[in-house]
Amino acid sequence: MRWTVLRWVAWKEARQLLRQRWVPVGYAVLFGLGLLLWNARLFPVGWFGPHRVAIAYFQLLAFGLPWLGLLAGAQAIAPERETGRLAYLLTQPVEPSEVFWGKALGRFGILAGLFLVGQGITALAFLRHGGGSVGMYGLFTAAGLGLIFLALGLGVAVSAWSPTQARATGGALGLSLMFLLVSDLVLLTAALFLRLSAPTLFFLTTLNPVQSFRVLALSTLTDRLDILGPAVGWALAQLGTSGLRLLLTGSLLVWTGTAWALARVGFGFGDRPAWRLKPSTGVSEAEVT
Amino acid sequence: MRAFIIEAEIRRVVLGGRVVLRDMGLQVRPGETVVIGGPNGAGKTSLLRAILGLLPMEGTVRIGGHDVRRAHRAAMTQVGYVPQAPALFPEMTVGEHFRLLAALRGVGASALSEAVRAFGVSTYLNAYPGTLSGGWLQRVSLALALLGDPPVLILDEPTAHLDRTTRDLLWEVLRQKQAQGVTILMTTHRLEDRVLEADRNLWLEDGRLVSETFEPRWVRLKAWVLRRPDEDWVRHLPPDWQVLRLAPDGLGDSTCVVLRGPWASRWQAVQTLQAGGNVVIRIDWLSDEGEA
Known part of the structure; x- marks a missing residue:
């Protein structure tokens, strides 16, 4: 894999993503809400101290970052494949894997860069109000970057396996809804009606990468059971703080690896979604990739 | 070799x-x-x-x-490749396309500016593909394909998307390339x-x-003619030839005639059309599924 090709494909992707404008606008909204949260003068209201605001802020990030990552990923492959632009790019002296990773690098670069700018701005409010230590904030920022990389991988996977831009966008939106809303509702309902035990509930929670990120962030901020809930409380008691962090980080790494592996397989040679190759041609996987 | x-x-x-x-x-x-x-x-x-x-x-x-x-x-x-429909990236300017493809092809700055100059696209380097006509897009595509002299x-x-002038330019460029081997x-x-x-x-x-x-095996003949009012000539067309369209073209006195028949007897069909007293202004040959 040649760095020159990676760098230029990444440059092209970054330029395209920035000029589409919705990513910078999305971040502006996200961090604008974050700043509002910090400056809403909620601190004098009883228990709603800086710690709580920090928690609310990271919940906001856990909600917004997957949306942006998934949608940015969904636009990476399917639209260009549908319009023939990906094929055109592949008629240049490049390897398909260079195009794939160049796209990933460019998109992640923009998402991560804008995230760091926003985090830098909100860090001032965070420190001014004493929501936590600088180290803790840095840890959250690193976790946020991880969440972006994971969400982007999922989005690219959806895009690589979709025949059209419409399906890729729909798939990414569906996945966002599932991770951010539906899984919460299903877990709540199941916990209420099936009377799930704390270990089962915790296990089900770790199946959702966004929930894993949330739990990881919250358990770093506080050990209060009224915030963490019984399932995480059980896990803390069983695994200890470092064990819990290790488990959740591992879960996020597995999700990330799986998402990007799926994306790469779906990209194949770049020409069409991998699932369309076998039934139509009967050629072997080795011949295709 | x-x-x-x-x-x-x-x-x-x-x-x-x-x-x-x-x-x-x-x-x-x-x-x-x-x-x-x-x-x-x-x-x-x-x-x-x-x-x-x-x-x-x-x-x-x-x-x-x-x-x-x-x-x-x-x-x-x-390889230099020119797709049927120009596949330029809508969020990148023409100049950025040249920079990107030159970098991917390892083309130096002097060769790049030569390609830009040779195709007269320097005026459009800051333009986005969406603002260019089909002819200019194809011209840019051709210039990009020739980067690095593949x-x-x-x-x-x-x-497919070119007017006559740009088509003539394309033929000229291709003849030069033919001569260069x-x-x-x-x-x-x-x-x-x-x-x-x-x-x-x-x-x-x-x-x-x-x-x-x-x-x-089959061909369509599309002709613009100043037509005599009678249509006797239609009956004298060679075997298997049929009239698909015979209508004023809406741009003056001429009529657009579309005929379909075997490739082998195409010139007989043209002679019949002319022998009927029609003045043929222009003829296009289309493949059998071409536009009517």
């Missing part, structure tokens, strides 16, 4: 459950110009895409001795694209190369 710069042995290409190419062998010598004709849907674009390694297929394609799927990069260093040019119906592989469904003197003309139908000549 290799005997063939393009060697394609394509057993089968299936898209969407339909066999689009089958049992096809195509060898092109260095410096040769090969024009492939065929009606819409014959598989011309699929053939070029398979040759470029962009379609999964049963068979092998080598360009410059490199397998297009196993040694894709090495094969593509040999030894093989592959063009997919390059005249560049290998040209081009598809078209316009029979008049034979103005480019090809070493070989091939005809593709239903996913197969059906003849080693640029001769379809």
